Amino acid sequence: MEHNNEENYIKVIAKLINVIIILLIVVVILIVINITGLPSSKENAEIKFIPKTKTPETVTENAASDLWMAPDTSLIKKESNSELIIYGRELIAHTSVYLGVKGKIKNLSNGMNCQNCHLEAGTKPFGNNYSGVASTYPKFRERSGSIESIYKRVNDCFERSLNGNALHTSSKEMQAITAYIKWLGKDVPKGEKPKGAGLTELAYLDRAADPQKGKEVYSFKCKSCHGINGEGKLNADGLGYQYPPLWGDRSYNNGAGLYRLSRFAGYVKSNMPYGTNGESPNLTDEQAWDVAAFVNSQPRPKKDLSNDWPKIAGKPVDHPFGPYADKFNEQQHKYGPFKEIAELKKNASTSSATKK
Ligand code: HEC
């Protein structure tokens, strides 16, 4: 009798211990899920690719604004070249992994990603998206003085924005990138640029943009991510950037679009600090122009630009290198004031149009 009771007692204890162990395991699993699933904070924000694409929910949600929205990416698989399109999107989002300094395929660029400047894989309204590319290329561009294909335009960014080398037109990578860009713009009518395409066009200031004031903006609003020397922050694996560089050896070169103040200011106004969108900007226009002036007065790689702008009258108002068709100097073409240059340019083109 005594013996039996003791046995029962031990059995109950054993069961209790089992239950406790199971409970402990459940708690540990819950904690692990919670930690890894937590929304990333500013510090460890591995930049995720979460484009807002056309799904039944977002279409009604965005029905009020007529901003362009990328097609639903889950429909890519219906395309006959779906694999190529998906690879293209991956190359845009993680260019450095494939084509960067230690790229899996080739080393032909500086470690930046196309997505650093063409946000959310080229789908974000006013985030330099690709909505108007398929519909408007091939087109004549003054910079090269020729009719450019999408291939040429993509390689422009490889050679300037990624300070690297061109991809072969027939390479799988170039075919993939252009397949994706064409897929994104497939619903845009020929010749049109939808609302929210490309970059925000900011009004010119009455004064020149001021690098000194821009330095203050940089310290308050940009330095925490892009670094005290604009060097950005590499990912732990060293393959790409968590925060891309804004100047120095690994940044875009002096022939890149962002080296023009209007492009930089328009990009930053609608997209920076990271997380800003076109509808609720964080910077005033003045801050955007001034920080553009500061960043673009810092050192960066140089490209041979001697073949650019074969017709100097075709140079944009804010092209920072002479010679020019007007009387304004490089300083003013770089920092402004731009209004009087733009006025003169407008008059010149209307008078030459009436002469014809
Ligand atoms: C450092 C920033 C930056 C990076 C990185 C970058 N681009 Fe660009 N890209 C620009 C800017 C600026 C423009 C011109 C926008 C404008 O003038 O409205 C542009 C324009 C383009 C255009 C033409 C868009 C249009 O609507 O006409 C294409 C296509 C393009 N880029 C592709 C790429 C590809 C592909 C990559 C990666 C290999 C890339 N870009 C990387 C800044 C960048």
Ligand code: HEC
């Ligand atoms: C919270 C961090 C953060 C802050 C603050 C921030 N940025 Fe960025 N910035 C980023 C990230 C991340 C990217 C790349 C986005 C991507 O790849 O999706 C980026 C990209 C850029 C780019 C294009 C890529 C390049 O390196 O040339 C420019 C230009 C830029 N930022 C300028 C600024 C300026 C100017 C400010 C201050 C007004 C600023 N950023 C503030 C995180 C930040």
